[in-house]
Each structure stands twice: as structure tokens, then as C-alpha cells.
Amino acid sequence: MILIVASRADDGAGRLSMELPRGSSVILTPLDLSRPGWRVNGRETSDSIAVAGGRTLESRGITGVVCLLPRVFAKELGHIKAEDRAYVADEMTAFLVFWLSSLDCPKLNSPTPGCLSGPIWSRERWLLEAASAGLPVTTLRRSTRAAADAECSSERHVTVTVTGRSCLGHEDPQLRERARRLASAAGVDLLSVQFRTDDTVGGFAGADQFPDVSQPGVAEAIWDFFQDAGRA
Amino acid sequence: MILLWGVEEAPLRLLRDGLEEIGATFLFLNHADLSRVHLEVEYSPRAAGVLEVNGTAYRLEAFRSVFVRPHDVSDLPDFVDREAASAGWRHAGALQSLLWSYADVADALVVNRPSAMLSNGSKPYQSRLIEKQGFEVPETLLTTDPEAVRRFRAAHADVIYKSISGTRSIVSRLNDGHDGRLEDVRWCPTQFQRYVDGIDYRVHVVGNWLVAARILSDAVDYRYGTTEMERCELPASVAGRCLALSQALRLPLAGIDLRQAADGRWFCFEVNPAPGFSAYGVEIGREIGHRIARLLAEHDERGCLGARREGTYRSWPK
Numbered sequence: 001m002i003l004i005v006a007s008r009a010d011d012g013a014g015r016l017s018m019e020l021p022r023g024s025s026v027i028l029t030p031l032d033l034s035r036p037g038w039r040v041n042g043r044e045t046s047d048s049i050a051v052a053g054g055r056t057l058e059s060r061g062i063t064g065v066v067c068l069l070p071r072v073f074a075k076e077l078g079h080i081k082a083e084d085r086a087y088v089a090d091e092m093t094a095f096l097v098f099w100l101s102s103l104d105c106p107k108l109n110s111p112t113p114g115c116l117s118g119p120i121w122s123r124e125r126w127l128l129e130a131a132s133a134g135l136p137v138t139t140l141r142r143s144t145r146a147a148a149d150a151e152c153s154s155e156r157h158v159t160v161t162v163t164g165r166s167c168l169g170h171e172d173p174q175l176r177e178r179a180r181r182l183a184s185a186a187g188v189d190l191l192s193v194q195f196r197t198d199d200t201v202g203g204f205a206g207a208d209q210f211p212d213v214s215q216p217g218v219a220e221a222i223w224d225f226f227q228d229a230g231r232a
Numbered sequence: 233m234i235l236l237w238g239v240e241e242a243p244l245r246l247l248r249d250g251l252e253e254i255g256a257t258f259l260f261l262n263h264a265d266l267s268r269v270h271l272e273v274e275y276s277p278r279a280a281g282v283l284e285v286n287g288t289a290y291r292l293e294a295f296r297s298v299f300v301r302p303h304d305v306s307d308l309p310d311f312v313d314r315e316a317a318s319a320g321w322r323h324a325g326a327l328q329s330l331l332w333s334y335a336d337v338a339d340a341l342v343v344n345r346p347s348a349m350l351s352n353g354s355k356p357y358q359s360r361l362i363e364k365q366g367f368e369v370p371e372t373l374l375t376t377d378p379e380a381v382r383r384f385r386a387a388h389a390d391v392i393y394k395s396i397s398g399t400r401s402i403v404s405r406l407n408d409g410h411d412g413r414l415e416d417v418r419w420c421p422t423q424f425q426r427y428v429d430g431i432d433y434r435v436h437v438v439g440n441w442l443v444a445a446r447i448l449s450d451a452v453d454y455r456y457g458t459t460e461m462e463r464c465e466l467p468a469s470v471a472g473r474c475l476a477l478s479q480a481l482r483l484p485l486a487g488i489d490l491r492q493a494a495d496g497r498w499f500c501f502e503v504n505p506a507p508g509f510s511a512y513g514v515e516i517g518r519e520i521g522h523r524i525a526r527l528l529a530e531h532d533e534r535g536c537l538g539a540r541r542e543g544t545y546r547s548w549p550k
Contacts, residue, residue: 036418039380042356042372042425043363051376080419087399088420094354094397095374095421101357113350113357120350122333124275131277139276144269144327 001061002226003028003052005096005116006068007076012214013068019219028052030072033092034079040095045102064226065100065107066190067117068210072096106229108163108190108222109209118188118209130204133185135178137204138196157194161211161218164189164225168217175202182207189225233294234258234528235283237331238301242510246521247299253522256529259283259290261331263302266324271331279338292334297528298342300335301506302328341484341531343524348482349505353398356423358481358503365477367490367500371426378414381406381424390427392452403453427452430493435466436509436516437478437486438523442471445512461513470498477503485524 002025006013017025028050037056040048048059072092074085093116100111107117114120121129123140131137158170160179167176169192179193182204192211196203213219234251236258238244244260251258261269261283273281273292281292336346351358359369373384374396385391385406395401405427432447432454446464451457466474470490477500478486487507491499510517 033376033421034419036376036378038374038376038421040374040421042359042374042423043369090353090397090399091395091420091422094357094395097354098356098360098374098396102360113353114347120347122336124273124279124333124337125347127275128277128337137277139274141272141274142330142333143272144323144330145272 001026001057002064002066002222003050003062004066004068005029005100007073009076010068012212015214016066016219016222020223024223026053026055026057030069030076030089030092031079033072033095034077040099040102042098045099046104048099048102050099059099059103062103063105063230065103065105066213066222067100067107067109067111068213070115070117070120070210106189106226108225109188115209118191119186121186121207123206126207127204129185130182130207133178133181135182135204136202156197157205158197159192159194161192161215162188162190163218163221164228166221166224168215168221170195172202178202178204190222233290234297234299234532235261235295236299236301237261237263237335238299239264239303242517243508243521244301246510246517247524248521249518250522250525251529254525254529256525256532258528259285259295261285263328266327267320269327271327271334273330273334275337279334292338295338296340296532296534298335298338298340299524299528300342300344300346302332341528343484343528344486344505345482351481352503352505355394355396355398355502361480362477362500362503365480365500366473367477368493368497369501370428370499373424374421375424376418376421378417381414381417381422382411384424388426390429391424392427393422393424396421396423402456405452428491428493428499430491430499433464433466433490433492434461434512435471435474435488435490436507436512436520437474437483437488438520439484439527440475441523442466442474443516443519443523444471445516461516463513463516473498481505484527 004013004017004025004027006027006029008029008031013027017027032051035051037049037051046060049056050059072089074089077085077088080088096116097111097113109118112119127137127140160170160175161168162179162183167179175195182193183191188209192208194205196205234256268286270284273279279292283290283292332346335342363369375381391406392403393406394403433444434447435442435444444464444466445461447454447459447461449457449459474488481503483505487504489501493499509520
């Protein structure tokens with residue numbers, strides 16, 4: 001069973017689930033963390049019981065995870081008393097970081113402290129990592145005086161989305177190779193990488209580990225990723 | 233040069249004292265008063281830029297050591313009653329965001345890097361890293377199932393509960409009086425642990441040095457009870473594990489909570505990446521402040537060897 005962790009408001013998660021083979025996936029939303037049935041042993045997690053899509057499932061039956069949420073947001077917890085929402089959101093996030101990281105299955109992407117899917121990197125850190133991975137980069141200017149920060153809004157980009165060994169989006173093999181290299185450096189298997197198309201063609205412009213999974217071909221690539229991982 | 237980023241509170245005062253004692257040059261960036269602070273950084277990809285404080289400009293590259301102990305802007309007295317959309321709030325938020333990003337990638341010794349501090353945001357996640365260094369971690373249950381809590385308590389007799397996230401909570405013992413409230417766990421996964429009877433130790437690691445305090449308390453959570461603290465020596469193997477743990481977590485400064493159980497086993501509950509080290513006695517607090525000062529200053533000196541020092545140096549504002 002593939003577990004899709006997503007916001008209740010994420011239509012893309014629903015479409016992804018519909019495109020995967022019937023009965024092969026279930027969506028876990030923050031509402032599932034407010035349902036009785038969760039039982040996780042902090043030291044031995046293989047026999048955990050989870051709740052997803054309103055029903056309980058054994059964690060050993062989870063064969064893959066697609067996480068489309070960076071964290072649990074308080075605004076999604078309308079069923080919790082307003083004054084408790086921020087605290088509960090922090091608790092749920094901390095719980096998911098632990099539980100998802102403990103699952104012994106392939107993940108898109110593995111959680112890290114601070115983010116449920118991949119690293120929580122600033123634009124600055126992505127730039128540094130892109131440069132280290134050999135991608136051409138241009139200077140990023142940040143300032144508390146607003147003008148410098150606004151300068152990249154007019155840049156034109158193309159996007160490559162990495163899903164495991166597959167790449168979707170722009171077809172330039174060089175850009176695809178660069179996107180793969182950055183995903184590898186970030187330790188993720190699901191990543192959209194934007195490249196500049198103006199002054200520095202093919203230069204790194206940004207990265208996002210939460211691509212639109214409802215775009216054509218992504219569901220198939222995700223399915224292939226888990227099939228390949230299962231065979232490995 | 234050394235950059236201190238935080239608010240005026242006891243740990244930073246002790247660090248300031250340590251820096252002044254050894255004659256180090258530093259700039260204190262008061263997080264509670266950022267109105268006349270500006271930051272401009274260029275990443276190409278290494279960080280270079282200017283930090284402007286009250287009209288004086290400092291080259292960012294001149295900061296070879298950085299100490300970070302910030303608070304969330306919304307918690308600072310000057311901002312609690314201000315509109316979040318106000319110019320002051322937006323400026324403070326933007327500055328915090330830029331400084332936070334800079335501290336994570338700066339080509340300097342940073343005590344501690346923001347990304348390294350994050351493991352404390354999920355206690356059970358951090359516990360798995362702690363176990364890898366050879367410390368014991370108590371049996372733990374995370375659940376939304378009241379019946380599972382009752383069974384866990386029946387199995388372990390004495391059980392505590394505490395937050396899962398880095399949000400500070402008072403560690404409390406579960407008792408019969410809680411039974412009616414157990415239904416509340418349905419709303420959010422809650423963490424329960426077997427209570428370990430024993431003696432608490434707080435270990436502070438600074439670089440390759442550490443100091444331990446034995447804590448005698450009448451409370452389950454010693455931070456909220458009557459306590460006595462005394463400096464002590466740890467067995468060499470335990471001290472070694474503490475150093476290895478702080479290194480594994482990439483924390484040059486760490487506050488490690490240990491308990492030695494009656495059977496002699498050493499449990500570790502948590503590693504605090506921004507420890508309030510001033511709360512562990514005058515002598516210990518002073519020495520930790522001094523050690524952090526030396527760590528920062530030694531790196532500053534090493535980083536500046538062969539390079540011309542830039543910027544205007546300024547001491548801590550009195």
C-alpha cells in the first residue's frame with residue numbers, strides 16, 4: 001500500500017491516488033492524526049498501527065510513501081480548539097517526522113527534522129548545494145531593503161521534475177542530468193528544479209520538493225519508482 | 233570578529249563576560265532591537281555582504297565565529313502587541329529570515345547552525361539518534377488510543393507523558409486521576425514513557441570539553457521543583473558518549489539530559505541545542521560561558537590568520 005501524506009485541500013493528491021492502480025494507495029491527512037487507533041512503539045516501530053483515510057493499517061503493510069506536505073499547518077486543524085491548534089500542529093508534525101522516518105520502505109521523500117519531505121533548505125542553501133553539485137549558478141542577492149529581493153521575479157524558467165531515475169518536463173538532457181545531480185545531493189527522489197532561460201541559460205534558479213504530482217506522467221513515474229524499489 | 237545574535241539574558245551575559253575576559257572583539261546583535269539593523273548579502277554562492285547596525289557597517293566575511301541564540305520575533309516584548317503587518321514587524325521578520333539563512337551557510341564557526349538545532353524538534357526522532365550513541369532510551373508509546381495507554385501503564389506501572397515536539401512541556405507522571413482525561417489523546421498523538429527512577433545529570437558540551445552537574449530534585453521534571461546541583465565527574469565511557477553525541481548532531485554547544493537508573497544504566501532523554509546553561513549554578517555557568525567564548529575566539533583567530541581584519545570592532549553595549 002502506498003501512503004500519500006497530504007493536505008485535505010490538496011486536489012493533486014486525490015488525482016494522484018486515482019491514477020495509481022486501484023486499491024494501491026491511501027491518503028493520510030492531518031485529520032487522520034485526530035482519530036483513535038494510532039499505536040507506535042518508540043523503540044520498535046515495525047509493528048506500528050497507523051490511521052489513514054479513516055481506517056487503521058499496519059505500518060508493515062506500507063510499501064511506499066509520497067509526502068506532499070512540508071508540515072502540519074494549524075489552519076488545517078479546524079476540529080481542534082483555536083487556542084490549541086498551533087501546539088497540536090507542532091506535535092503532529094514532530095510525530096510524523098519520527099514515524100515516517102522509521103518506516104522501512106522507499107519514500108518520496110524521506111523526512112528530515114523540520115520538513116516532512118526532504119531537507120528544509122533556504123534559497124541560499126539550495127544555491128550553495130547546486131554550486132557544489134556542479135550546476136551553474138548566478139548571484140543571489142538578499143536584503144532587508146526590499147528592492148534586491150524582488151529582482152528575480154521577472155526571470156524566465158524551465159522546469160525538470162525528477163522522480164527516482166525518471167525526469168519529466170523540459171527535455172534537454174543536460175538539464176535533466178543537472179536536476180538528477182541536485183536531487184542526489186539533496187538526498188531526495190522527488191524534486192522539481194527550475195533553470196534560467198534568460199542571461200544564464202541552464203543556470204540554477206530554484207528547487208522544490210513538492211512538485212505538482214497531478215501533471216502528466218508523474219503518477220506513472222511514481223508507480224515505477226516504487227516498483228523498481230520493490231525489486232531492488 | 234565574533235557575532236553574537238540573541239537577546240539580553242543570562243546565558244548571553246555569561247558569554248559576554250567570557251569574551252571580555254579574554255579580550256575578544258565581538259558585535260552583539262540584539263534580537264529585541266532590530267529597527268536600525270540592515271543586512272545585505274550576496275550569495276555567489278559563498279556569502280558576502282554587509283551588516284549595518286546603528287549606522288555602522290560590518291563586512292559579513294569578517295565574522296569568523298557566530299553565536300546564535302535567537303527568539304521568535306512574535307515572542308519578543310516589543311512585538312507582542314504590534315500588528316503583524318506593521319513595518320517594524322515585517323522588517324524584524326525579514327531580518328530574522330535572512331540571518332537564519334546566513335547562519336546556516338556562513339563560512340564560519342556557527343554555534344549552533346539552525347539546521348543542526350532541528351533534531352530537537354521531534355523528541356522521538358532525536359531519541360533514535362541518541363540510541364545510536366549507546367545511551368538507553370526508555371520504552372515509549374505514541375498513540376491516539378486511550379486503551380493502548382492503559383495497557384502501557386499496566387505493563388510499566390510508572391509512566392510519564394511529555395510533548396513530542398520541541399515545545400517545552402512539564403514532564404508529568406500519569407496517575408489514576410488522569411484516567412478520565414485519557415480520552416483526549418484521540419485528538420493528537422501523545423507520547424508516554426516508562427518512568428526511570430534514578431539520578432539526573434545535566435551535561436554541557438562545548439566543543440571537545442564538557443562539564444556535568446548532578447541534580448537532586450523532588451520533582452519528576454527538575455526544572456519545576458526544588459533542586460540541588462553539584463558539579464561532578466562522569467565515567468569516561470559516558471563522557472565519551474556525550475561528546476560523540478554532540479558531534480553526531482553537529483552541535484558544538486549542547487545540553488544533554490541524562491539519568492542514571494538504580495541498576496546503573498545511563499539513559500538520555502534529550503539534547504538541547506540552545507541550553508540555558510546559566511541555570512546550573514554560578515560556577516558552572518561562568519565556566520561554560522568562558523569555554524564558549526574561547527571556542528569562538530580561537531576559531532576567529534585561526535580564521536583570520538594571514539588575512540587583514542576589517543570592520544569596526546565594538547564591545548557589548550552596557
